[in-house]
Amino acid sequence: MTAPTLLAADTAARTDRPPGRPRRAAAPARARETALGLLFALPGLAGLGIFVIFPLFQAVYLATRGNDILGNPTRSVGMAHFQELLTPEFGTVLWQTLVFTVLVVVPGVLLPLALAAPMTQRLPGMRVFRTAFALPFAYSVSAASVVWLIMLNPGISPVNWALGLIGVPAPNWTTEPGWAMATVVGVTVWMVSGFNLLVLAAGLAGVDEEVLEAARMDGATGPRQFVSIVLPMISPSLFFAVVTTTLAALQALGQVQIMTDGGPNGHTRTLVYSIFDNAFHNNNSNFGLASAQGLVLLVIGVLIAVVQFGVLERRVHYR
Amino acid sequence: MNRPGPVPTVLTYLWLGIAAVVLLFPVLLTVLGGFLPSNALLHQPPQLFDGDWTLENYRAAWRQPVVPLAPAFVNSLFVGLSVMLGHLITSCLAAYALVFMRSPLRRPIFWLFLATIMVPYESIVVPNALFIRSLGINDSRLSLILPFLATGFGVFMLRQAFAQFPRELREAAVIDGCGHLRFLVTILLPASRPALIGIAVWSFLQGWNMYFWPLIISSSNNSLNTLQTAVFALKDNEGGSPAVLLAGITITLVPTLLLVIFGQRWLVRGFTAGAVK
Numbered sequence: 001m002t003a004p005t006l007l008a009a010d011t012a013a014r015t016d017r018p019p020g021r022p023r024r025a026a027a028p029a030r031a032r033e034t035a036l037g038l039l040f041a042l043p044g045l046a047g048l049g050i051f052v053i054f055p056l057f058q059a060v061y062l063a064t065r066g067n068d069i070l071g072n073p074t075r076s077v078g079m080a081h082f083q084e085l086l087t088p089e090f091g092t093v094l095w096q097t098l099v100f101t102v103l104v105v106v107p108g109v110l111l112p113l114a115l116a117a118p119m120t121q122r123l124p125g126m127r128v129f130r131t132a133f134a135l136p137f138a139y140s141v142s143a144a145s146v147v148w149l150i151m152l153n154p155g156i157s158p159v160n161w162a163l164g165l166i167g168v169p170a171p172n173w174t175t176e177p178g179w180a181m182a183t184v185v186g187v188t189v190w191m192v193s194g195f196n197l198l199v200l201a202a203g204l205a206g207v208d209e210e211v212l213e214a215a216r217m218d219g220a221t222g223p224r225q226f227v228s229i230v231l232p233m234i235s236p237s238l239f240f241a242v243v244t245t246t247l248a249a250l251q252a253l254g255q256v257q258i259m260t261d262g263g264p265n266g267h268t269r270t271l272v273y274s275i276f277d278n279a280f281h282n283n284n285s286n287f288g289l290a291s292a293q294g295l296v297l298l299v300i301g302v303l304i305a306v307v308q309f310g311v312l313e314r315r316v317h318y319r
Numbered sequence: 320m321n322r323p324g325p326v327p328t329v330l331t332y333l334w335l336g337i338a339a340v341v342l343l344f345p346v347l348l349t350v351l352g353g354f355l356p357s358n359a360l361l362h363q364p365p366q367l368f369d370g371d372w373t374l375e376n377y378r379a380a381w382r383q384p385v386v387p388l389a390p391a392f393v394n395s396l397f398v399g400l401s402v403m404l405g406h407l408i409t410s411c412l413a414a415y416a417l418v419f420m421r422s423p424l425r426r427p428i429f430w431l432f433l434a435t436i437m438v439p440y441e442s443i444v445v446p447n448a449l450f451i452r453s454l455g456i457n458d459s460r461l462s463l464i465l466p467f468l469a470t471g472f473g474v475f476m477l478r479q480a481f482a483q484f485p486r487e488l489r490e491a492a493v494i495d496g497c498g499h500l501r502f503l504v505t506i507l508l509p510a511s512r513p514a515l516i517g518i519a520v521w522s523f524l525q526g527w528n529m530y531f532w533p534l535i536i537s538s539s540n541n542s543l544n545t546l547q548t549a550v551f552a553l554k555d556n557e558g559g560s561p562a563v564l565l566a567g568i569t570i571t572l573v574p575t576l577l578l579v580i581f582g583q584r585w586l587v588r589g590f591t592a593g594a595v596k
Contacts, residue, residue, distance in 0.1 A: 034420075039416075044470075051465070059443055118331045135346050140571070143349075193342065254547075297441055
């Protein structure tokens, strides 16, 4: 799901005219071109039709069915699976998904911004810093999760050691109900920081020096200059970082499954983890409920896209 | 962009330095941990510069029979390259039709492609898994890639790139009797190289980093592990030796580390093309 690219929809639409051709092409030629166009689009349409569009309908159907152990849909259960979405348990799952997403997106964008901004100064070593801070992007979700489990392993943990230096007792990061969510959030922030740093650094590099110079002449310097001139100028990059990070957080599975497995006692259970758990974990095989929850995810994803593009993008300044 | 400004240089370096220590410690631990004897690693904090470096953990990680890494490497490459090729072929053809072919279906088809971008994969993973199982091809290499060969995102991005191609050149080619496919392959694609490379990198990483799908579709077949599921399986099996685990993880990270260090330009371009100018 890469909705951010929708941003450019209108730029493409403007050039969406047929290339210059004779005004009145003969009817058979036109029919031939229509057929050929369809043929060209067919592989893509088939792939997406079979594995994205058709499964949407299949998910609705599955959500109304029970299933046998092999996953074959059986009798109709009516709205039973949807009713399960109205329980307090699922409310908790949705709440935790929201908390997780917000707690990842805000620092996940602000931290790289706070790193990228001072790196725009012409000082030696800034390129090295940029590459170094981008390194977490090389980690797949499973590599990051396992490395952080080792980072937080009480027998090794440099984190616990550092806390010990300042006299703070370290919690059981992944097994204490009050800490597990914070731990998974922290690891996810670390994971997204690398990519967001590259995006924001690229945006900052494109800020026009002359505009800044003019602002300086007018007396806008330092923080003032950053907030009222630089931020608006990099708003496309900021917007892109916010959107991709939101979607990444919403769709997160690996860090939860590997680090806490939804625990302790469901405290890190998010929507996607719940889909995974109901359908595939421990042979639970509750495909109907998982499908119903998948539809909830679909609705949330589309809502977020609408809100972000309807509300936020209006504030984005494109040159 | 600006000269050392109002923020003193010392503060800049101090802030970046502290952030680097905190944020990069996991990276340092990953890369160095695998070279450490376990008594140096199993120490709080780990003695990363102990001096008695060893290759033993790497050997152990590569040779351990429980979660073989070599086949996982091959599988991950297979998935990354297949998804990349699938994306490139399907989106080049579709984007070409959307830009250069006159058809009343053009708009509906474009919106259909666009709509698929908004579908989170996790919301349709259940029907897809059941479908693959019903075909009887789960636990096969094909099942790892089959649902991921087409992309609305790629179509969208290439449509942007193709639309910038000068129309007069296209007309001149047509007058010279150049057919659609030949024009696409010999003229348009070379001219759109930056966009193609961007999509290629993005698509490869989509496949390479996939976790949820390989986890559920090939769970009963150890030889179908990708590197990402292998790391998880390795954790369960090598949990006793973090050094071996870190060595194994470092092996799996080599390609993407190289990409981040040497291919940043393409990463940014691939992931942000169309969205950020």
